[in-house]
Structures are given as C-alpha cells and as structure tokens.
Amino acid sequence: MSKAPPLLQINRLRRLMIGPVSLSVDEGDCLCISGASGSGKSLLLRAIADLDAHEGQMMLQGVPSVAIEPATWRTRIGLLPPESSWWLPLVKNHFPDSAAVPLEQLGLSDDILEQPVARLSSGERQRLALLRLLANQPQVLLLDEPTANLDPENTRRVETVITEYRRAHKAAVIWVSHDVGQVARVANRHYEVSQGGLQPRDIEGQQWLS
C-alpha cells in the first residue's frame, strides 16, 4: 500500500521576495517560522491561504489547491492575521454558534460575547479571533504571531488551546513566532526565513526524540 499523501504539500511556492519554498506538513506537525521583520513571513502565510496570486503548487491531502473551491480551501487552511477585523456590531454576531465557544480556556468571561466589538481590548480581540477561526475547524492553522499582544499567562493559555486543538483534530500548525521560548514549547520543526527561503533551525533546549 502506498503511503498516504502529506496533509499539506507545498511545491516551489513563490510570491514577491519569498520562494521558491517547498514544504511538506503532516498531521500533528507544528512548524515554527521566525525571521527578521520584513523578511516575508506574513506574505508566505497569505500565499498558503491563497489570498495572493503566487507561483508554484499546493496540495491538501493530495488534492491540488486549484481543484478546491477558494472558500473551501480557506476554511480548511485557516489564517489568523496579526490584526483581527470585525464587521458586525456584537462579538457574538461573528460566531456561527455562540454557545459552543470555549471562552474559559482562554480566560475570557461568558458575557464577552454580548459586548460590542468596539469595547474589546487588543488582547481580547486577539484571543476571540483565534476562537472564531477554530470554530471553522480548519485542518491547517496558519498563525501570524498569535500572542503578540498578550501577557505571559494568556500566552500560555493560547499555546495550550492550539496544542490541544492540533491533537484533537489531527491538524497541522504553521506558526510565525519571534519568541525562542515559545518555539521550544510548541514546535516540532523550526525554520527561519532568510533571503526568501526557509532554512531549518534547531529548537533551543529541545532534545530530538523520535
């Protein structure tokens, strides 16, 4: 029997200064990507979510991206941008099923869903944006500095929620992070973006276990 295709396969992806990038991501993988600001990490994530025109091919479980409806592709490969956007008056309007949102895991109170978006703090927005994305149950998570505005306690909560989601849904995560400690806590692979390519890097303080 032939081996199952990887969850996400990226072949020679190019977009502006990024690429060619080739990458194979399996179920349960957590890749961390670091690199100087302006090196194109966000562009890479946008290209994988198919939000920008790009060269190269991508396959999800062996199916080419061009054979999948764009909206379906972006539901299954969910991108969390650094700044979240909200377009309806109340927080709960943005969730398909507001009863099923696991607020307490991220230290958010139950009544936050009833609040107007304008009253949220930046940290609350960031955590709620993650929950909104997870409600879609994506198979691949593209996270662009998801803990940038958070204090250490909430950073740990977010890491835990993402790791638990990854295990429960056999999802993969591609995580842009500058924090070496965070990389050590969550990643099983680490890359640095330099000169448009992905260079493998060690994960500090982590022993390689098979």
Place this chain on the structure above:
Amino acid sequence: MVELNVIDLMIAAMLVVVLALMSVRLRSNISQQLIIAAIRTAVQLTLIGLVLKVLFENATLGWVSLMAFFMLFVAGREVMMRQERRFKGWWGYAAGTFSMFLSSFAITVFALVVILGNDPWYAPQYAIPLLGMLLGNTMNGIAISMDRLTHAAWEQRHIIEARLMLGQTADEAISEYRRQAVRSGMIPIINAMAAAGIVSLPGMMTGQILAGALPVDAVKYQILIMFLISAGTGLGTLAAVNIGARRLFDDRQRLCLDRLREP
C-alpha cells in the same frame, strides 16, 4: 412661444458680465471660470442646435445611431473621470460605458417602441432628447455607485480579506459594500421623484410649458421621464456594481486592489 433674438440673449449675457465684474472687485478668482463656462454654454448649445437641425432634416437610423453612440461615449468618459479609484486599463472605461449602454439604450428603445410608438420609431425629435435625459441621469447613478464600491473595497480591505480568511466567498465578503453602492447610486433619482412638483419644477416640464404645451400634457411627459430615468438608473447601477464587484476579485476569489488606480 415668444421668439428670442440675439439682443435678448445679449441682455441676459450682461447679467453674467456684471456678476464677473463684481467678483473681480471682491477679489474672488471665480470671474475667469465664470466667463469661460458662460462662453462654453453658448458655443456648445449653439453647436448642438445646429447638429440637431441637420439630424432632424436627415432622420435616418444611421445618423441617429451615430449621434446616440457619440453621446454614449462622451458620457462613458465622464463616468470614468468622476471615479477616484477607477479600474486600471480599458476596464475603467468599459465597465461604466457598458452599464450605460445596457440601461439607457435599452430603456430608450423600449420607451420609443412600446410607449411612444412613433413612425419611424427612431424619430430624432423624441429619440435624442429622451436618450440625453437618460444618459445624463444614469451617468450620475453609475459614477456615484462605482466610486462608492471601489472606495469601500479600498477602505475596508482588511475586513473583506478577514471574511475571505474565514471561508466566505468573494460574493459574501463584498455583499454589504455592493448593497451600499447600489443604494447611494439610486438616492439622487429617488430624491428627485419625491421632490418633483413640490420643491422643484423639472426642467423638461418647464420647457414644454414655455413652448406652449398644456400643463397637464407636460406633466404626463415628466412622469414618464421620471419613471424611465429611475428604471434606467436602477438597471445601470446594478450592472455597474455587479461588474465592478466581480472585477475586484480574481478567479481564485482573491481581493485584487492592484486593479484599481491610485487617486
């Protein structure tokens, strides 16, 4: 009708000259623009008067069509120039012009054939003024709505892309702005219909009354024109906004703001 001669028009022109002199004394720099605009009005209207005279004497379908298309292309240019962030390349011109063709031409032909029923149906005394009024009004609606749509796409690009990222289709992500654009294109004609006869006496009706028509007959024509204009503006605005909303996304439903010109 009282015939106007050159002296009558000179007297009216004196009023404009007096106004220009007054604005010079008030150190307002509007006088030059005022005089140029007044000269343009006189020259342009004299020319169109001569063109219409020739056209009425040679009322063939070919000449009437030529005139109609000339009016359409000028109006199309006007629609394009009024948009701050218009589409790059020939799309910037074609989207508005095609929408005007669809609405103004279709409605004018419909009115000429089904409602007025002249022989021949393209009789220029009816066809050209009717088309002119439709183009002039649909032009406004289309220009306003397209400007509104491209402006919203630019201003709200983060929200539109956030919706795409959450698995919405391009159609869903732009629907709110498409609705607002259609609405703002329709507001002028809705206001004009609501205010007609109370706040304003429409120009065409006034003209017919001056020319000796019975007020009741003039009113009937004005009501017809208002209905035609609102149908034309609605059709044209819907067409333009739908073409524009599609053009804002590519085949993979990516928001393509690089298709818009910088203002």
